[in-house]
Amino acid sequence: MAEQDCPICGQANPEKSETCQKCGANLYWAEIEPGEVISPLANKSPQEQDEARILPGIEDSLPAVPAAFTEPSAPVHPYRLMVSETQKNYVALLEKMTHPDQIQPADLQAAAVRKPRYLLLVWGILLVGILSFSLFWDELQVGIPPIPAEVLAVNRSISKIPAGAPVLVAVDFQPAYTAEMEMASEAVIDQLVAQGTNLVFMSTIPTGFWQAEHLIQKIKADRDLVESAPVNPNYYNLGFISGGALGLANFVNEPYQFIEAQLPTESSASTAGQSASLGNVTSINDFSVIFVLTEDPDTARDWLEQVQPHLRRTPLMMILSAQAEPMVRPYLEMQPAKIQGMLVGIAGGVQYESLSNQVQTARENWTASVLGNILGGLVLGVALTAFLVFQRWNPPAAPAAKEKKP
Amino acid sequence: MTQADWIGAILGLCLTLGVFSYLLGDNRVFRLVIHIFIGVTAAYVLAGSWYSVIFPQLVQPFLSGQDFWNPLALAGIVFTVMLFSKLFPRTSWFGVPVMGLLVGVGAATAIGGAVIGTVFSQVAASIRLFDFLKINTWNAQVWVALVDASLILVGTLVTLFYFQFYIRKQPGSQGSVTGWMKTLRLVGQGFIAVTLGAIFAGVYSAAVAALVGRLATFKEFFTLLFHP
Amino acid sequence: MKQVWRTIAVILAISAGILVLLGYFFDLSAWGLDSVRQVILRWALILAAVALWVGAGNLVRVHWRKMVSRQDGGGYSLVTLASLALTLVVIVVSGPNGKMSQWVFNHVQIPVETSLLALLAIVLIYASIRVMRRRLNPFAIALFLTVIILLLGATNWMGMEASKFSMLREWILAVPVTAGARGVLLGIALGTIATGVRILVGFERPYEE
């Protein structure tokens, strides 16, 4: 006659007995056999079961999405035992967690090891090496790109500005983009300085004040280098307008209020640079031209949404980083155009320098910049081709065929 | 170059090499340079905001007595104190009204900018793409422009539909889109990939320009060093 | 008291928000509300600048605590606090447009920040290759093909006539990029309006304690 062991004290009892003869425990629990409980993962393929676990490869680990969050299909409950599979797994895991050396799942172990990155170092040395080589080898020259209409428009507008007329220059780029933005804008600002215009600098970035001073210093230094006629730029540095687009909206409504707040008074140590005659600037339209120097498409859009609608005669020109061009170009090609002239990156600087023939900063670095772009394109092209060919020969394992739901 | 310029150039080059040491892995030199940089930028941001905004527009009107009894300026001072109370957990509750005001104004500028600046201007630009008056001139260039305009219109709409969230669920489908909506989203995804690819090329070009600028500074320094 | 303060915050958020929003659609000077709106916007501008000082206060407090409690990286915190204090002293002593202020900006801020962006040129290509290895679906292929065309089409190579790449580059920027950007922008605008509406109807209150 088959016997059944008491789950509490292990005493052997006759099959039919309800309670244990030794400790009196209810033998009802003994009837359940392990594995008889139907688990929510039962009807899935072994690979799907493994993927559904939190810690793939660990048999007893929890299903990735606990029962409370699974699809609201009919919940599967054990028929007799009131402990669900999930709770049983929790118990098993808690026991394992009290012995940490047993639980070292593969993917958590991987997080502790730091992989050295030789490929990154090799690519860095290659790129820096080629760019340095092209900078030092002056004979290597790449042709100047054809001059687009928007660059010619900038030159036309500047040549019409009378001496002493106020020109607003928004220095809205982060210090990280100093190299690119100064190569793009130096020829334009140098021409404005040479024509004796009143430059009014401002910025919606806190470090904009010192960025504008750096740009002016660079123009003076480059003029001294080429021993051309030294010119003392007549400029006024308003500094930082806070609040981004809000600040612009406020500046457009009352430019004179912001300018007065920045005027040098006896007691103030405000950011007044050299003073320029700004008495006649009461509205945004009193500026002859507005230049916006920025690398951020959002900043360019702030100027187009907050300032451009208020302009009547004053042209709005943008000198952009290469990363902002795709988002701002549509505003140039709109009918009617919201921007009247545009320079983009070092290419824009090179194009403008070929018109004004004064500054050559962008031209000196143009070849290296083009080589850097082409090298990046080639490396990506080779990598893409290699991985496509590799994928063609070793197609990723097709996912297991879906079992038909009962 | 003056002596200060020489010292500055050498300091700049050392800091540049410190940043590029990141290629060897996250190391102490790189962290040291970054932490110097964080302190210096914070100082310039504080100085820029003080000299350009806080002093001329908040402090100076009070010192000169001009705004001493102006209730609106006084409210500005109270809000400033409320904002500083956010610095400490114990007094943080005192700053809740000013954060409420700023979040409300922020939400309004977001909606206003989105409706007028983006939705209306982009919809108007999409409509204005088609200049039918010129069509009867049978000029080849006009037809090319019309084909381009149609491509832009289709691209705009399929990109917009790519982001459709609610779908008519097929039994047994794991939330994947099926039928004509799937084709629409695939084309939309193509346009998004081309757009983001173009911007990524611009980001890389800007980064290469910065690298060229740094290397040009190296060249200038060594040229002056060996050929004064 | 805190509950009253919270109610004031909700009222301020909704009323100021609606007033500023109406200013986008109508000229409020007819109802005399334009000046109130201008005052609210000026408060927001000044508080945006004041917030930079609150942020710096948080920065200093985090680094001070790390330094004092000798946590991992406490030495670096000392470096940050020292460079912050030293730079502030230089700017205050020599004045914002003084030589020393500009010297530190020219020889510390610009070199480090430009180098970090230059580092990005190297890191972006490496990270892109890593993604190609792990996931090469149609989206990634279209994206990288566009990047390759635009980088190779940056100009005519070695004086050659404008290469086919640069004509293709101009068309890509003019048509598919304009379409894709417009579609994504409209989607973001809808998400922005939804987020803003939840704030203005008082359903979402991130400012509450």
Add this chain to the structure above:
Amino acid sequence: MSFIELNRVGIAGLLFVLAFAAGFLSLLGSGKKLSRDRLRTIPAFSRLEKALYQATEGGKCIHISPGRGGLFNLPGAATLAGLRFLKGIYLSAGLSDRPPIVSSGEPFVDILSTEAVEEIQRAHDARHIPGEPASQLTGLTPFSFAGGALSAVAGQDVTANVFAGHFGSEIGLMIDAADPSGAQVFASSENFAAQAVLSATVEDPILGEELFSAGAYLQGEPDVLASMLIEDIARWSLALVILGGIVLRYLGVI
């Protein structure tokens, strides 16, 4: 000024916002049960849920950054969306013995992140290491923010990084810093430069408008689910307006 003279764009704008708000409130008030099962699958959110459970079970932690968008305009809306990400993740992973690390790059973002985390810690009795700040402001400019956050991204115990909010191209440095330690990366932004970088360097990028849907996918929150349905309706309405406008232009009406 009579009502009619008010400019037409203003009226259209106000009607658009009012329609949006009315749709949202009526949907919420109607008690209609919206469930996230009717949403299309976004692979990144499914992978993010798994990463949250793995971190919680493995005693590791998550690094979240709501960015540097401030409060105003589109970047401000991205900040509010980033805070929904933060709440959704903190509710799931905040109960583990290593609470998530939160970093930000703008003072208002830092203040609102601190309040969101402290509110969850109080409401759900989540674990809080005394003296440890709820959120850290790592830098006041974009690249100093990225530089300061690198140590959190590459942290020893960090198995997943979530960047959700307004970023610029500096997000490329933060994404790359997660590579050596093998940590997973989930990224989303409304800024196009950041979207371009994260779509080329992250396996499952969360693009454009999907940034604003975190509350629905992670927590199934009814207000976000309702907003998303209204967005879908507005999407088709805009398409009809564009097509209708072109037809009217063809007929010479506009």
